[in-house]
Structure formats: C-alpha cells, structure tokens
Amino acid sequence: MSLLESRLETLLNQRRTKGRFRSLKVYPTNSLVDFSSNDYLSLTSSPNLRTSYLNTLSSSPNIFGSTGSRLLSGCTPSHLALESRLQSHFDAPSALLFNSGWDANVSFFATVPQKDDWVIYDELVHASVHSGLRASRVGERRRRSVKHGDVEDFKSVLEEILKEEETLSNSISHEEGFPSGEGQKEGGGRLKRIERDVLRTDGGGGTIFLALESLYSMDGDFCPLLKMLEVFDNLVPSYRQCVVLDEAHSTGVYGKGGRGLAYSLGVHKRIVRLMTFGKAVGCSGAVLLGPETIRTFLINFARPLIFSTALPHSTVIALECAWDLLQSxxxxxxxxxxxxxxxxxxxxxxxxxxxxxxxxxxxxxxxxxxxxxxxxxxxxxxxxxxxxxxxxxxxxxxxxxxxxxxxxxxxxxxxxxxxxxxxxxxxxxxxxxxxxxxxxxxxxxxxxxxxxxxxxxxxxxxxxxxxxxxxxxxxxxxxxxxxxxxxxxxxxxxxxxxxxxxxxxxxxxxxxxxxxxxxxxxxxxxxxxxxxxxxxxxxxxxxxxxxxxxxxxxx
Known part of the structure; x- marks a missing residue:
C-alpha cells in the first residue's frame, strides 16, 4: 500500500469508528418501498411521461450530447427554447440553465457577491452555498450565518452589519479631518481602501445578500420568507438587497404548476431563485432565475458554466416533457x-x-x-x-x-x-x-x-x-x-x-x-x-x- 493510500485508509477507519462511514449501495427497489427518494411526485415512474419522452426522442434530430459548453457548440436552439419556456413559466426576467443545482449555487456565490458586499445565510443552507462563498471575493468577516429559521436573529445580524458600517463611515469622516497619513487607523489597523471607497461613493456599503432555502431537506421545514423580507425591508433599502432562494425541494410541488414557494407568496419578482430538476421534476439539471444582468455576468464569469459541457439533448427533451406533465x-x-x-x-x-x-x-x-x-x-x-x-x-x-x-x-x-x-x-x-x-x-x-x-x-x-x-x-x-x-x-x-x-x-x-x-x-x-x-x-x-x-x- 502506498503512503497516500495508507493515510487515506487511516482517515476512512476514523469514520468507521465514529459510525460515519459511507458507501454506495444498490437496493432491489422492486421488492422494497423506497422512503429515501426525492422523487416526490413519482414522475420517474409515470407511464405517461415515459411515453411522451420516448415519442419525442424518436422524432428529434438530436438526442445525444450537446457536444460542448454553452459558450462553444453547446448553446443550441433546444437549450434556448427551454430557457425561454422556464422564464415564462416562472415569471422571471431571465433564465439560465445549469447542469446541477450544485453548479448553479457555486457559480452564483463564487462570482456575483463582490468583496465589499455582505452575505447573510441561514445556517442550514446547502453545502454548495458554502463552497461558492469560500471561492468568492467576500471575506469571512463579511459572511454571517443566522440561526435556522430565526427571524429575530436575522434582524440582529442585520443591525450588527449596519452598525459596523456606521462606525466605519464615522471613522472615514474622522480621517478626512486630519492631514494626509494621520487618523487613518481604526482598531489598530489601516482601514481597507475598498471599504472607504465604497462608503464614499454610495454612502452605505455594498449589496447585502440573503441566502435561504424555501424547504430545508433535513428537517423538512419551510422558510419564514415573508417575515424575513419584512425585516429586510425595514432595515435595508431595496437597492442594497439581493435575496437568493434555493427552491430545490419545492420545485414542481408547491405553487401553481409547481412554480415554488416564492411564486405562491407573490414575492418571486424580487428574488433570485434556483429551481432544480433532480427531485420532483424527475430529471437532472437546474435553472437560475433572476435579472438579465446577473445572467450575463454568470455567462462571463461562472466557471462551472464556462468549462462544462452543456446538458445533453436527451435531458433537455426530458425536461420539456416533464414540465408538460407538471403543468397538466x-x-x-x-x-x-x-x-x-x-x-x-x-x-x-x-x-x-x-x-x-x-x-x-x-x-x-x-x-x-x-x-x-x-x-x-x-x-x-x-x-x-x-x-x-x-x-x-x-x-x-x-x-x-x-x-x-x-x-x-x-x-x-x-x-x-x-x-x-x-x-x-x-x-x-x-x-x-x-x-x-x-x-x-x-x-x-x-x-x-x-x-x-x-x-x-x-x-x-x-x-x-x-x-x-x-x-x-x-x-x-x-x-x-x-x-x-x-x-x-x-x-x-x-x-x-x-x-x-x-x-x-x-x-x-x-x-x-x-x-x-x-x-x-x-x-x-x-x-x-x-x-x-x-x-x-x-x-x-x-x-x-x-x-x-x-x-x-x-x-
């Protein structure tokens, strides 16, 4: 056994000892009742969906791979047509397809928030949000978690952020009353130039992002979305807000035609939404719904999108058929x-x-x-x-x-x-x-x-x-x-x-x-x-x- 394998085996044994070891298992689902599947609407076993899919495949000129990324040969009329359909169905300004919800979350949080922004997230958001933030320009100090589903804690965190910004703004005003080079230290260190520049230009810091899920996958509880938005509106002007809602477990199930929780509550137009297709929709992939500027930005900067082959034609066809059924x-x-x-x-x-x-x-x-x-x-x-x-x-x-x-x-x-x-x-x-x-x-x-x-x-x-x-x-x-x-x-x-x-x-x-x-x-x-x-x-x-x-x- 090599040194590498020996070290890895030691770590695996530690997991075995703690009862946390994982392995891949295949169960004979034809003889067992599967209570672990995310196929909430049982679309994967729908005879009507199967028939529709096979009929469409048989008449489609392209059914295999997309042959490239979206920036190369993988941007086909079929992909654009599906995005247009989803944009209309979810009543969104724009829609951008991703190969998975993981790719979409990582793409957004790694690129869209800038280093002068703040990101507040529920402590139970998906691991992909954390992976994206770790790759982002947002420093750890500007990433704040709130207790799960706790509106009061969200309010407290927001108030802390605003207080920090006020303190920083006062420090800048104090600096500018001194000769050059004097009074530019706060708390024993020089104020970061980016923070000073941002506060001088827009008077209130960067964007404050709020990352939530509509339905959390481990507890099965819903997000108190309206109350969170109410607190946000009371404390932060709308031009500084960006709410990002992961609707992975509500897509297809909640809202008219499976449009999700935000749509059901009538607040979807102010929210960046992630709708995924690997659960109730019975397929794979995801779509990010939001302003056209964000879509264009992700096309230019999101590495999972730029450097991955686009969804295959067979998946695009399956998604069209699945949404036909979901809207019926x-x-x-x-x-x-x-x-x-x-x-x-x-x-x-x-x-x-x-x-x-x-x-x-x-x-x-x-x-x-x-x-x-x-x-x-x-x-x-x-x-x-x-x-x-x-x-x-x-x-x-x-x-x-x-x-x-x-x-x-x-x-x-x-x-x-x-x-x-x-x-x-x-x-x-x-x-x-x-x-x-x-x-x-x-x-x-x-x-x-x-x-x-x-x-x-x-x-x-x-x-x-x-x-x-x-x-x-x-x-x-x-x-x-x-x-x-x-x-x-x-x-x-x-x-x-x-x-x-x-x-x-x-x-x-x-x-x-x-x-x-x-x-x-x-x-x-x-x-x-x-x-x-x-x-x-x-x-x-x-x-x-x-x-x-x-x-x-x-x-």
Whole structure:
C-alpha cells in the first residue's frame, strides 16, 4: 500500500469508528418501498411521461450530447427554447440553465457577491452555498450565518452589519479631518481602501445578500420568507438587497404548476431563485432565475458554466416533457395525492410520537425560543399542515406532536379552484404525554395518553398563503443505523443521516413520501416504527438525554 493510500485508509477507519462511514449501495427497489427518494411526485415512474419522452426522442434530430459548453457548440436552439419556456413559466426576467443545482449555487456565490458586499445565510443552507462563498471575493468577516429559521436573529445580524458600517463611515469622516497619513487607523489597523471607497461613493456599503432555502431537506421545514423580507425591508433599502432562494425541494410541488414557494407568496419578482430538476421534476439539471444582468455576468464569469459541457439533448427533451406533465391536470392530481398521503402519515405519526419518549424518537424542533416563536403569515399556514413548523412555545423535554393550531371544520384543499380534497389532521394534546423522568424508565409507550384529532380548514392551494405540507420528515434517534437496518429488514429503504451531513446530536433517519405510495405503505411504516420504539423502550437501548438538539450544519 502506498503512503497516500495508507493515510487515506487511516482517515476512512476514523469514520468507521465514529459510525460515519459511507458507501454506495444498490437496493432491489422492486421488492422494497423506497422512503429515501426525492422523487416526490413519482414522475420517474409515470407511464405517461415515459411515453411522451420516448415519442419525442424518436422524432428529434438530436438526442445525444450537446457536444460542448454553452459558450462553444453547446448553446443550441433546444437549450434556448427551454430557457425561454422556464422564464415564462416562472415569471422571471431571465433564465439560465445549469447542469446541477450544485453548479448553479457555486457559480452564483463564487462570482456575483463582490468583496465589499455582505452575505447573510441561514445556517442550514446547502453545502454548495458554502463552497461558492469560500471561492468568492467576500471575506469571512463579511459572511454571517443566522440561526435556522430565526427571524429575530436575522434582524440582529442585520443591525450588527449596519452598525459596523456606521462606525466605519464615522471613522472615514474622522480621517478626512486630519492631514494626509494621520487618523487613518481604526482598531489598530489601516482601514481597507475598498471599504472607504465604497462608503464614499454610495454612502452605505455594498449589496447585502440573503441566502435561504424555501424547504430545508433535513428537517423538512419551510422558510419564514415573508417575515424575513419584512425585516429586510425595514432595515435595508431595496437597492442594497439581493435575496437568493434555493427552491430545490419545492420545485414542481408547491405553487401553481409547481412554480415554488416564492411564486405562491407573490414575492418571486424580487428574488433570485434556483429551481432544480433532480427531485420532483424527475430529471437532472437546474435553472437560475433572476435579472438579465446577473445572467450575463454568470455567462462571463461562472466557471462551472464556462468549462462544462452543456446538458445533453436527451435531458433537455426530458425536461420539456416533464414540465408538460407538471403543468397538466396530471401534475395537479399527483400533487393532490402527495398532500393527502402526507396528511395521513402525519396523523399516524402524531399518534405514535405522542406516546414515545423523546430520547428514543423525536422531531427536529428548534432548540431556541427565538426560533420557535415565529408568528407570521407564511409560518402560520405551514404550521397548519406541516410537522416541522416551529412550535409556538419553548420545547419541553418530552416529545412534541406534529402540532397544529385550532381551525374551523369542513376542510378543503384545492388545486384548481374546482376540485377539493377533504383532510383531517391531529392536534397536539394539551399536555405532553411523556415527561423527562418517564423517558428514562422502561415503561412502555402504550401507557401514555393518545393524541386528539381535529379537523382543519385550508385555503385554496393556488392562492397565497399556500397551505401545503412537507413531504420530508426527519426523525431524530441516537441509533439511526440500527433503525435503518431494522426497517430494511421490514422491506423499507430509509437512510440514516449522520455527521457531517448533520451535526453531532442531530443523527436521524430521513423519510420522504411520494405521490405513488399507498396509504398502506405509510401505515406499515408507522407500524414498524412503533415496533422498533417498543423494543427500544422495553430494553432500554436509548442512551441519550431527553433534550432538544440544536440542529446546525456549518459545512
């Protein structure tokens, strides 16, 4: 073994010891139910999409590689036509295709923010944002994270930035009252010329970027977008703002015709949006939507775009066919089926978690009161339907339900304004069913009280605010590998998620629901989870304290 291989093997063994080793596995999905797939609308198994795709391929003159990058031979009429379609569909000023969401994020954050700008990002944004920022001109001091989904922390960070700029501006004014070379030191060091020049020319520093995701992939919770924008508008003039929203997990699922969260809330025209095609769209690639100037800038400076072969014709054709379906009545029906399935799963899971010690299995609720007290328009509609909206009060040590606020009866979930879907959801019990002392005992969860069920009324799905649940559910457990293996024996693929994908203490299994799953599939899943919980409680196998985890991922 070479020196290099020996060193690498040592590092791999360290991961094995910590239970963080990863490997590639192929499962016989024809005999297993796959709860790990991001194919939320089950488009990859759609007979209609398959037929449409094959028919289009058979009549297309070009079906293989694009033969070059977009700046060479890879800019074809097909690529431009798809960009034009996406620009129109998403109601955007311009559209630029990328080979992946990773490439798009890295391209944007490595090139667009300049060294005099600020970048604020939610601490759970995708790793590609961090990779882009590390390659950018923005220094580490000008990159600020905010607690996940915490509007108050975002406000505090903004106020800190503005205070720093005010201090710098005052220092410049003080400098200019001295002879040349005097008074140019602040805090023991010379003020950076770029900062002085920027403040002198525009009077307020550079652009302040805000990087968010509409739906976060590990917790399955939604971004409090409207409240974040409200804070931004109250503190920063619009000409200094640039909001970048990664809609990877909402593309195709939320908004009319799958246009995403920002479109649903009516704020899409002020946001740079990343829509990806490897999840609900069932293909690959991504599109960045925003001002024409940003598109032109990326064409000139984005290395992943400049030095990569463009999407192959077969993928462009697949995307055209996929969006035909997503904009059709079948797309509406698939979204309707998915949301109904999620509601059913939430009801069953609520009943289980209401009786489960939180040190055995729990939801990834925020651990800070600030993050758990957001009361605004968009989180109120999300908390109605999603288990992952922050609760309205600090987390008790025992398990929480997938809690929802009280609502009138006669629910309806409408996709087109003419077809309704009746749903019912569980509500949290008035008192937590399991205390921290009880979680360390060996008493079975059957002795705990059951959750109550109430009926909710939802708004029409096509009009903001959007009432729609998350297809992603993270369940925290100290033994994710053991639980994953147990479920695999029962015929279900559910992957464990461990550090560094999540921080220590955030180990979990991640459940994804898909439109073509049956109610029997989710019923069997919850039955198996119940069986595993019973074994864990009976044998006392869980060994972590019953406390809330601070879930962060600074990659």
């Amino acid at each position: 009545s079948e797309g509406d029906e698939r979204r309707r089926r998915l949301f109904a399935l999620i509601q059913h799963f939430h009801k069953l899971l609520n009943e289980l978690l209401s009786k489960t010690p939180s040190n055995v299995l729990r939801l990834p609720y925020p651990s800070t009161p600030q993050a758990s007290s957001q009361d605004n328009d968009e989180t109120s509609f999300i908390s109605t339907l999603s288990p992952h909206a922050p609760p309205k009060s600090p987390i008790p040590p025992s398990n929480h339900l997938l809690s929802q606020p009280a609502q009138p009866s006669q629910p309806s979930l409408s996709l087109s304004g003419s077809t309704s879907l009746s749903i019912s959801l569980p509500a949290s019990s008035s008192q937590p069913s399991t205390t921290s002392e009880q979680t360390s005992s060996s008493s079975s969860w059957e002795a705990a009280s059951s959750s109550s069920i109430q009926t909710l009324t939802t708004h029409k799905w096509i009009s903001p605010p959007v009432d729609a649940p998350s297809a992603i559910c993270g369940l925290l457990t100290p033994h994710p590998h053991r639980l994953s293996a147990f479920l695999l024996e029962k015929g279900m693929i559910i992957r464990p998620v461990v550090p560094p994908s999540v921080p220590p203490g955030g180990e979990r299994i991640r459940i994804c629901l898909r439109a073509d799953m049956s109610s029997r599939d989710v019923e069997r899943l919850v039955t198996c989870l119940k069986e595993w919980v019973d074994i864990e409680v009976r044998h006392g196998n869980s060994d972590i304290p019953s406390k809330g985890f601070g879930v962060k991922a600074k990659l």
